[in-house]
Amino acid sequence: xxxxxxxxxxxxxxxxxxxxxxxxxxxxxxxxxxxxxxxxxxxxxxxxxxxxxxxxxxxxxxxxxxxxxxxxxxxxxxxxxxxxxxxxxxxxxxxxxxxxxxxxxxxxxxxxxxxxxxxxxxxxxxxxxxxxxxxxxxxxxxxxxxxxxxxxxxxxxxxxxxxxxxxxxxxxxxxxxxxxxxxxxxxxxxxxxxxxxxxxxxxxxxxxxxxxxxxxxxxxxxxxxxxxxxxxxxxxxxxxxxxxxxxxxxxxxxxxxxxxxxxxxxxxxxxxxxxxxxxxxxxxxxxxxxxxxxxxxxxxxxxxxxxxxxxxxxxxxxxxxxxxxxxxxxxxxxxxxxxxxxxxxxxxxxx
Amino acid sequence: xxxxxxxxxxxxxxxxxxxxxxxxxxxxxxxxxxxxxxxxxxxxxxxxxxxxxxxxxxxxxxxxxxxxxxxxxxxxxxxxxxxxxxxxxxxxxxxxxxxxxxxxxxxxxxxxxxxxxxxxxxxxxxxxxxxxxxxxxxxxxxxxxxxxxxxxxxxxxxxxxxxxxxxxxxxxxxxxxxxxxxxxxxxxxxxxxxxxxxxxxxxxxxxxxxxxxxxxxxxxxxxxxxxxxxxxxxxxxxxxxxxxxxxxxxxxxxxxxxxxxxxxxxxxxxxxxxxxxxxxxxxxxxxxxxxxxxxxxxxxxxxxxxxxxxxxxxxxxxxxxxxxxxxxxxxxxxxxxxxxxxxxxxxxxxx
Numbered sequence: 001x002x003x004x005x006x007x008x009x010x011x012x013x014x015x016x017x018x019x020x021x022x023x024x025x026x027x028x029x030x031x032x033x034x035x036x037x038x039x040x041x042x043x044x045x046x047x048x049x050x051x052x053x054x055x056x057x058x059x060x061x062x063x064x065x066x067x068x069x070x071x072x073x074x075x076x077x078x079x080x081x082x083x084x085x086x087x088x089x090x091x092x093x094x095x096x097x098x099x100x101x102x103x104x105x106x107x108x109x110x111x112x113x114x115x116x117x118x119x120x121x122x123x124x125x126x127x128x129x130x131x132x133x134x135x136x137x138x139x140x141x142x143x144x145x146x147x148x149x150x151x152x153x154x155x156x157x158x159x160x161x162x163x164x165x166x167x168x169x170x171x172x173x174x175x176x177x178x179x180x181x182x183x184x185x186x187x188x189x190x191x192x193x194x195x196x197x198x199x200x201x202x203x204x205x206x207x208x209x210x211x212x213x214x215x216x217x218x219x220x221x222x223x224x225x226x227x228x229x230x231x232x233x234x235x236x237x238x239x240x241x242x243x244x245x246x247x248x249x250x251x252x253x254x255x256x257x258x259x260x261x262x263x264x265x266x267x268x269x270x271x272x273x274x275x276x277x278x279x280x281x282x283x284x285x286x287x288x289x290x291x292x293x294x295x296x297x298x299x300x301x302x303x304x305x306x307x308x309x310x311x312x313x314x315x316x317x318x319x320x321x322x323x324x325x326x327x328x329x330x331x332x333x334x335x336x337x338x339x340x341x342x343x344x345x346x347x348x349x350x351x
Numbered sequence: 352x353x354x355x356x357x358x359x360x361x362x363x364x365x366x367x368x369x370x371x372x373x374x375x376x377x378x379x380x381x382x383x384x385x386x387x388x389x390x391x392x393x394x395x396x397x398x399x400x401x402x403x404x405x406x407x408x409x410x411x412x413x414x415x416x417x418x419x420x421x422x423x424x425x426x427x428x429x430x431x432x433x434x435x436x437x438x439x440x441x442x443x444x445x446x447x448x449x450x451x452x453x454x455x456x457x458x459x460x461x462x463x464x465x466x467x468x469x470x471x472x473x474x475x476x477x478x479x480x481x482x483x484x485x486x487x488x489x490x491x492x493x494x495x496x497x498x499x500x501x502x503x504x505x506x507x508x509x510x511x512x513x514x515x516x517x518x519x520x521x522x523x524x525x526x527x528x529x530x531x532x533x534x535x536x537x538x539x540x541x542x543x544x545x546x547x548x549x550x551x552x553x554x555x556x557x558x559x560x561x562x563x564x565x566x567x568x569x570x571x572x573x574x575x576x577x578x579x580x581x582x583x584x585x586x587x588x589x590x591x592x593x594x595x596x597x598x599x600x601x602x603x604x605x606x607x608x609x610x611x612x613x614x615x616x617x618x619x620x621x622x623x624x625x626x627x628x629x630x631x632x633x634x635x636x637x638x639x640x641x642x643x644x645x646x647x648x649x650x651x652x653x654x655x656x657x658x659x660x661x662x663x664x665x666x667x668x669x670x671x672x673x674x675x676x677x678x679x680x681x682x683x684x685x686x687x688x689x690x691x692x693x694x695x696x697x698x699x700x701x702x
Contacts, residue, residue, distance in 0.1 A: 175575075175576035210540065214565060222656065
């Protein structure tokens with residue numbers, strides 16, 4: 001059984017710290033994740049009033065490393081010279097508590113089911129207990145990170161002054177549930193899957209490869225393919241070169257159980273769990289000044305679904321980020337994308 | 352080895368005839384499909400001038416039965432009182448020569464590879480030799496049927512007076528190639544697939560079910576799911592009820608090898624094969640008065656890809672069919688869809 005140590009190695013993930021959550025009781029069946037840990041990294045300094053803290057969350061298959069590399073720096077809205085920026089990896093990411101790094105009896109296929117609400121409660125513990133922060137200047141994240149932003153704003157309304165969910169909805173759509181089931185089935189149908197008790201993640205590469213291709217069906221836009229942006233933006237020589245050299249190569253170092261832990265969570269994100277299924281009531285709770293940021297060509301979380309959320313959030317504004325990459329524009333492959341995000345976040349932070 | 356006779360039974364497919372193509376040499380490796388047959392049905396009467404003939408083609412997983420039920424009749428533009436309507440099932444459909452009905456040594460997994468060009472040459476043979484028709488008043492079809500329409504208009508420009516490709520493009524997009532590969536992988540990864548030598552199609556239902564779910568990811572629009580049109584339009588009680596009761600139930604009676612034969616063909620449709628890869632030159636050949644008919648919310652063949660084709664066709668008009676069902680609006684579940692199609696086809700036929 002591999003621990004995929006190369007994935008958590010500093011050369012891939014940069015430097016991060018671990019926050020000890022102790023024995024952490026989860027929402028699903030009240031199972032306890034024992035010795036739970038959150039991976040996090042910070043940038044900049046917390047001021048004396050403790051009112052300059054920004055929380056950055058992470059998406060499916062991502063960690064704080066991509067947020068550090070693409071979203072944070074002197075040339076970005078998230079500038080460590082001004083803000084104390086805390087980036088927290090989601091549970092199941094491979095760095096925070098995950099199937100690949102949790103000791104028996106909760107390792108691998110026995111890793112308990114984790115929900116977005118668990119992540120946000122754990123993050124709240126980190127923010128309040130480790131740093132003594134009661135109020136966040138901004139919570140921002142994309143995709144599953146955006147699902148966490150919504151959970152923060154609904155669960156802890158008074159603790160979130162500004163919220164910026166990017167390419168995410170407050171409640172998972174039926175479309176995404178079906179899509180994510182396709183990902184699960186692609187992976188678990190690998191003959192070496194063995195109910196999650198594969199010897200090494202590399203044994204399940206056939207299923208992982210099928211999954212990577214299905215991700216590519218909706219992760220990038222039709223325009224991305226039509227205009228051969230896999231060539232102009234990503235520098236790949238053909239669609240096959242793109243699938244093998246980008247999509248499969250991206251997922252290859254990851255542990256299949258960790259991806260499934262995240263998918264299970266992704267397909268259940270729903271802030272209306274707080275209000276008996278009433279999404280209007282849930283979003284009506286939000287006190288944060290909220291910037292809803294869809295990506296124009298996103299097939300995962302299309303703009304019209306963001307509009308529906310925006311209409312239900314009291315103090316919110318909708319701004320569409322234009323990018324023909326679709327959902328994966330989030331990775332910042334083209335400079336136009338980050339320019340827009342920085343502009344929107346600067347406006348939000350200035351008010 | 353099942354012959355899926357229930358699928359070709361009159362109760363499922365209605366009445367159709369078989370046109371004998373004899374030994375038919377295919378484009379791919381010049382393999383000969385021996386004793387090749389085209390399933391067809393006709394409606395109305397051919398006039399003396401032989402200028403009132405309309406050819407209707409079929410899509411992936413469909414046969415002439417759905418075209419007969421939804422597109423043809425006294426209340427439609429394709430009215431047998433005025434037109435002699437020939438509906439031809441594509442090769443590999445399960446009714447025309449297909450893996451499930453072709454004798455050894457070309458049965459099942461040994462069925463030769465067939466291209467859209469083969470279909471259209473076979474159809475041309477039927478139209479000219481059986482009916483003595485030199486010029487078609489209209490060639491119309493949706494999805495893979497639309498791919499055949501384009502092939503007709505480019506291959507036999509003077510034989511096609513009007514063309515109406517619905518929800519189809521003249522050349523398959525990279526996006527669709529990758530998507531259709533996902534379908535193939537879902538099916539052939541079934542442990543009972545056995546390189547196509549399964550005993551009965553029902554043995555491969557796990558892979559078929561995975562495939563059905565992936566089809567559902569792009570076959571219907573995000574709005575279809577968001578607005579719960581699986582409930583209001585299709586009468587299903589939940590997304591799971593929809594996936595099991597519509598998508599899987601639809602594919603269940605079909606033979607896996609026949610679906611793969613069609614997918615192989617689908618992902619290679621490309622009229623620019625006639626012009627050394629020059630799509631502008633290929634579409635420039637079209638003499639037909641052409642109505643390009645995308646469906647507004649289609650994720651298989653999105654409207655912007657139709658616009659690109661339309662711009663290259665000399666005598667063409669683009670009209671978008673509005674439907675939130677997306678690609679599967681083709682099946683005519685909602686009356687608004689056929690009303691629009693009939694309106695457009697009546698306009699085209701009147702000029």
